[in-house]
Amino acid sequence: MATGTVQVLFPLLLLLSACVLASSSGSDPAKKRCHMECRGTPEGRRRKECLRQCLDHSGREQEHGEAAEGGRRERNPYFFGEGSYEQWSRSEHGRFEVLERFARRSELLVGVENYRMAVLEAEPETFIMPRHWDAEQVFYVIEGRGTMTLLHEDNRERHDIKRGDIIWIPAGAIVYAINKARNEKLRVAMLLRPISTPGHVEEFYGAAGRNPETFYTSFSDEVLEAAFNAPSEKLERLFEKQRRGEFIKMTEEQMRALTQSTGEDGWALARSTGPYNLLRNRPSHSNEHGQLHEVGANDYHQLQDLDVDVSIANISERSMMVPNYNSLSTKLAMVVQGRGYIEMACPRRSGESRRSEATTESEPQQRVRYRTVRSRVSRGSVFVIPAGHPVATVAARNENLEVLCFGVRAAQNRKYYLAGRNNVLNRLDREAKELAFGVPAEEVDEILHAQPESVFVPGPERRREAEMGRQPSLESLLSFAES
Numbered sequence: 114m115a116t117g118t119v120q121v122l123f124p125l126l127l128l129l130s131a132c133v134l135a136s137s138s139g140s141d142p143a144k145k146r147c148h149m150e151c152r153g154t155p156e157g158r159r160r161k162e163c164l165r166q167c168l169d170h171s172g173r174e175q176e177h178g179e180a181a182e183g184g185r186r187e188r189n190p191y192f193f194g195e196g197s198y199e200q201w202s203r204s205e206h207g208r209f210e211v212l213e214r215f216a217r218r219s220e221l222l223v224g225v226e227n228y229r230m231a232v233l234e235a236e237p238e239t240f241i242m243p244r245h246w247d248a249e250q251v252f253y254v255i256e257g258r259g260t261m262t263l264l265h266e267d268n269r270e271r272h273d274i275k276r277g278d279i280i281w282i283p284a285g286a287i288v289y290a291i292n293k294a295r296n297e298k299l300r301v302a303m304l305l306r307p308i309s310t311p312g313h314v315e316e317f318y319g320a321a322g323r324n325p326e327t328f329y330t331s332f333s334d335e336v337l338e339a340a341f342n343a344p345s346e347k348l349e350r351l352f353e354k355q356r357r358g359e360f361i362k363m364t365e366e367q368m369r370a371l372t373q374s375t376g377e378d379g380w381a382l383a384r385s386t387g388p389y390n391l392l393r394n395r396p397s398h399s400n401e402h403g404q405l406h407e408v409g410a411n412d413y414h415q416l417q418d419l420d421v422d423v424s425i426a427n428i429s430e431r432s433m434m435v436p437n438y439n440s441l442s443t444k445l446a447m448v449v450q451g452r453g454y455i456e457m458a459c460p461r462r463s464g465e466s467r468r469s470e471a472t473t474e475s476e477p478q479q480r481v482r483y484r485t486v487r488s489r490v491s492r493g494s495v496f497v498i499p500a501g502h503p504v505a506t507v508a509a510r511n512e513n514l515e516v517l518c519f520g521v522r523a524a525q526n527r528k529y530y531l532a533g534r535n536n537v538l539n540r541l542d543r544e545a546k547e548l549a550f551g552v553p554a555e556e557v558d559e560i561l562h563a564q565p566e567s568v569f570v571p572g573p574e575r576r577r578e579a580e581m582g583r584q585p586s587l588e589s590l591l592s593f594a595e596s
Contacts, residue, residue, distance in 0.1 A: 190219030191457065192488040193495040198232070201316075202325070207235040207360030212495055214312045222497055225443055227311040228521060230495060231303040235259070235292040238368060239299075240361045242325060243289035248305040248314045249419055250282040253391070253517055255449045257299035260372050261290040261388075270387070273372075277392030279408065279423055281415035284308045287319070291363065291371050302447055304519040306419060322355025389413040391425060402432035403569030409523060422523035426516045428453070428508040433572040435532040435564075436505040442526035444498040444518045448490045451514035455496050457486040457504040490514075503531055507572045534567040 197218075198210040212230040215222040229248070235241055235257075243264070252261075258275040264287040274280065274290075282288055292299035307314045321327040329337060329352050334345045341348060363371075391406050398405040407424040410417035422442065428434055428451075436458075446455075461482045488496060498504050500522075508514035520526065529537045539561055541549065546557040564570055571579065 189486055189488055190221050191459075191486055191497045191499075192455075192490075193218070193497075195493055197495070198493070201231075202359045204358045204360050205236070206239045206358070206362055207233070207241065209233050209359065211314070215497065216312060221499070224499065225445065225497065225521060227306060228445065228519075229305040229307065229312070229314050230445060230447065230519075231305065232493065233299075233301045233303060235290075235299045235360055236362075237292055237294050237296055237298070238363050239292045240363050240367070240371070241290045241292075242318065242359045242361070243287050243320045244316045244318050244325075244359075245285055245287045246282075246305065246314060246316050247284060247309045248307045249284045250306075251304045251416070251419065251421060251423065251519065252278075252280045252282060253302045253304075253423060253425075254278040254388075255300040255302055255517070257292060257297050258294055259290055259292045259299045261288065262371075263288055272387050274388055275390070277390045277425075278388035279391055279413060280388040281413075281419075291368060293368055293372050300449075302449065302517055304421065304445065322352055324356045325359050327352050327355075389415075391423060398568040400566055400569055401429065402566065402571060403428040403434060405434075405568060416523075420522055420524050422520040422526070424518045424520065425449070426506070426514075426518070428506060428514040428516070428569060430508050430512055430514075431510055431572045431575045432569055433505060433507040435530055435536075435568060435570055436503045437528055437530045437568075438503045439498070439500050439520065440525075440527040440529065441500055442520040442523045443500050444520050446496045446498060447517045447519075448492055448494045448496075449515045449517050450492060451512045452489070452491045452509040453507050453514040454487060454489045454509075455504060455506050457498065457502055458483045459486050459502060500526075510574065530568060533564045533570060536561055536564075 193212055197213050199213060200208070201211050202209045210232050214226070215228065216226040233241070252274075254274050254276050256276050258273070261272050261274050261280065263270045263272075263282065265283075272280065290299075305314050309315075318325045318327050319329060329348075332340075334348075337343075337348050338345055389408065389412065391408050394406050394408060394412070396404040397407050404427045405424060406426075407422065408416070409422040410420075416422060426434055430451075461484055488494070490496060498518075506514065506516060531537065541557075543554045546554045550557050
């Protein structure tokens with residue numbers, strides 16, 4: 114009798130669960146995503162807690178993220194979402210977006226005030242207008258392939274570029290490029306360090322017309338006539354014709370001409386500004402859960418003057434990069450592909466000493482308290498990771514998470530990992546472990562040595578599924594009950 118009842122009720126329970134799931138998620142994308150992310154969590158209190166946390170972190174988090182301390186939530190000063198970009202130019206053939214100034218968001222970011230980040234995207238077979246900036250730049254090719262030309266005072270360089278390439282652009286060099294692919298966009302991430310005014314970057318168009326406007330029209334007719342030794346009528350025609358914007362569709366003949374040769378002509382520069390492919394490097398860390406590629410001034414000397422390094426982490430779906438921090442470098446992290454979330458530990462801004470709720474009058478006061486900064490991230494999101502701040506990055510289900518990092522003040526920087534086989538705390542003396550944690554050293558070692566992987570490890574969802582795999586299944590429990 115009991116067996117028949119189970120056989121009848123079990124399918125009905127499954128159907129009821131599906132109905133509840135469908136009705137609770139409705140058409141809300143955030144709810145659907147949260148139910149997908151929490152489906153690997155065991156039913157009951159843990160499933161409800163997973164859903165609650167996921168939904169709590171939704172809402173405005175996609176735009177601003179959040180920082181939490183003692184149950185309070187506030188805008189996350191380290192996170193920049195899609196709405197944080199300024200549209201400098203946009204058309205059917207491409208777009209150029211510049212992230213808002215870091216110091217405008219918070220005084221906590223004044224240390225990176227003199228850096229800006231931007232994204233350039235060009236449709237297939239598109240010409241990107243010549244310009245120069247009052248800033249040094251580092252380009253990283255996120256996807257696509259093209260040709261980039263640089264004009265210096267005594268030579269011209271032309272380089273083929275492809276995914277993974279880094280290229281340094283000196284301030285003042287005139288740059289133009291093409292997307293030579295027929296069916297693939299060219300996407301480039303940019304780090305800029307302004308020269309004239311900290312935090313402010315300007316672009317200048319000379320070879321242009323009305324749209325974009327050429328700076329030549331700022332000069333008087335008499336000055337232009339004397340400079341070019343040409344009548345004003347011809348100059349007006351030259352500087353009035355162009356009205357097609359910063360991204361222009363090319364013909365086949367034009368594209369072939371602009372890709373005929375690469376390299377340098379004229380007088381050679383003291384050092385080449387050619388590209389360096391980050392992905393051709395052997396990964397500094399690699400396993401089934403992710404890869405980390407890094408390049409610094411020792412490999413690409415053009416990064417030395419900027420004091421910058423570049424890295425890209427490819428985190429497998431539902432995997433994570435363990436908590437870590439950098440000794441000197443602040444990381445400007447941009448998500449170039451995928452979704453996930455970032456958690457960071459930040460010291461409380463107030464310098465006041467407060468007694469913890471868990472302490473007694475006989476215990477010493479603690480000055481250092483931390484708050485959790487967490488943001489869900491997706492393509493285009495930017496996250497600032499100050500030096501010394503421990504941070505962990507987790508990839509979502511069904512897609513890898515690729516994070517590009519520009520590290521500023523990179524010289525002599527060291528990265529410290531805080532979990533996994535290469536956890537720096539493994540180097541603590543036995544007595545130091547007991548004194549620091551207040552438990553026997555063997556208990557400390559049991560925790561510190563439990564994770565066999567380094568740098569990239571299974572994420573929370575993978576770990577929950579692994580735990581469920583070790584637990585008795587529903588079928589085995591039913592079989593046991595029937596017996």
